[in-house]
Amino acid sequence: MRTLRHAHRIAVKDLRIELRTRDILTAMGLFALLIVVVASFSFPTTSEHREQIAAGLLWMAFLFAALLGIGRSLSMEHEHGCIDALVTSPVPRESIYLGKVLSNLAFVGVAQLLLLPLSIVLLQLEPGRGLVLLLATVALATLSLVGVTTLLSAMAVNTRTREAVLPLLVIPVAIPVLIAAVQATTIALTGGALADATGWLLLLTATAALFLLLGLATFRHVLEE
Amino acid sequence: MSVTHTPRSRQVATTEVAGADAAATSAPPPGSGGDRAGLKTRVLAVATGLSMAVLLAGALLWAPTDRLQGDVQRIFYIHVPAAWIGMLGFGVVFVASIAYLVTRNARWDRLAASSAEVGVVFTTGVMLTGPLWGRPVWGVYWDWDPRLTSFFVLWLLYISYLVLRSYVTEPTRRARYCAVLGIIAFLDVPLVYVSVRWWRSLHPGPVVANPDGPQLPGSMLAVLLVGVAAFTLLYLLLLRLRIDNAVREAELAAPRRDVPPARNRGA
DSSP: OHHHHHHHHHHHHHHHHHHHHOHHHHHHHHHHHHHHHHHHHHSOTTSTTHHHHHHHHHHHHHHHHHHHHHHHHHHHHHHTTHHHHHHHSSOOHHHHHHHHHHHHHHHHHHHHHHHHHHHHHHTTOOOGGGHHHHHHHHHHHHHHHHHHHHHHHHHHTTSTTGGGGHHHHHHHHHHHHHHHHHHHHHHHHTTOOGGGGHHHHHHHHHHHHHHHHHHHHHHHHHSOO | OGGGGOOSSHHHHHHHHHHTTOTTTTOOOTTSOGGGGHHHHHHHHHHHHHHHHHHHHIIIIISOOBTTTBGGGGGHHHHHHHHHHHHHHHHHHHHHHHHHHHHOOHHHHHHHHHHHHHHHHHHHHHHHHHHHHHHHHHSSSOOOOHHHHHHHHHHHHHHHHHHHHHHOOSHHHHHHHHHHHHHHHHHHHHHHHHHHHHHHHHSOOSOOOOSSOSOOOHHHHHHHHHHHHHHHHHHHHHHHHHHHHHHHHHHHHGGGGGSOOOSSOOO
């Protein structure tokens, strides 16, 4: 499919830039780690509700890191005038959206893969047999978050305040994702299996599908100058 | 009155209105084409005022006092209609947003923007009257009950819609972006509702009475319906005034299009 091939090329371009500069991953990974560290001072991470606190904390770190990274990734396109080249090139807008979603997924995913084991050690968690549910939750919720943040960040970079407005747009919309992700993660950290969080996983699947479809349907209205 | 035939020529309009005692209600600046709303707006304003007076009388004097909650319950007659019509306003934003993206007619954008603003005013009223009632009846101003929480998120969604409007300067770009957000926000509401419901059902809070019990005495229901009618009229009136305002803003902004648009993008 042409759309996917173009999307793949755009994602590869982003990843190549990132391999050379390492701007986004460094900022995102370090920021997320700092959130976990600061939160460990602020909340009773040794109490009996440790898993619940850890789940909330992990998703705060993932959310803010994703906002930082994706905002950066879209404003980089603007700084180098790359977005204008993409808009004028004979590439469907859907490919640009999918390409950015793919590269943003890669950035956020790598940051999560680094942060997750580190947090399990730092917060003294023992997911045990909940690991499968944990990974499924992270995958689905990240897909939803990246899908909607990529769309909204393409608008945010064109506002008076640039990326500063991005959290204000994303967080209210992402509240169902965050609630579902935190609840499913709590179940996973207390050793629950996939079947213990079917409802939350279904909700996350629904949000991911809705956000990605909306992104595909409306991205051409966003990128149109 | 001079407004009945709505003259097209602006000069004629200003001279005629100047003679009549008509400029009192909305007082449009001369030459801004403000007369186009004239009569209908005035009729709507009178109807809104009358229905609000009937609502107040009905809510404060006629409706029976609630046996359990006492007089506090009377806030229900403005709280519930404001909530319903506020949500209707957000529904209008959704429809107008889709219509804008399809037709690219700026009228739809003005309708969406105006309806969002009026909707936020109404839902802010709901967020303020709710705690006033909650404190004496529940004992707390706020509870993370599913209905309250999802309404709070709904309110936040449309606050962020208005923030986006104020942060994008170029009119057509603003219209496109806000239409996209107007669609996302509305489709997000059911997801918010489901997630909040499940979240609370896992950790049940204090048992909370529903503000609108299904068994409502006839007189209470009648006052509620008057409230819904009054708030619908108020919504239409504010919407109309706000759209007029948006039209004037667009007219004022129009000449600036000749200036090269080099402000937002430096590619």
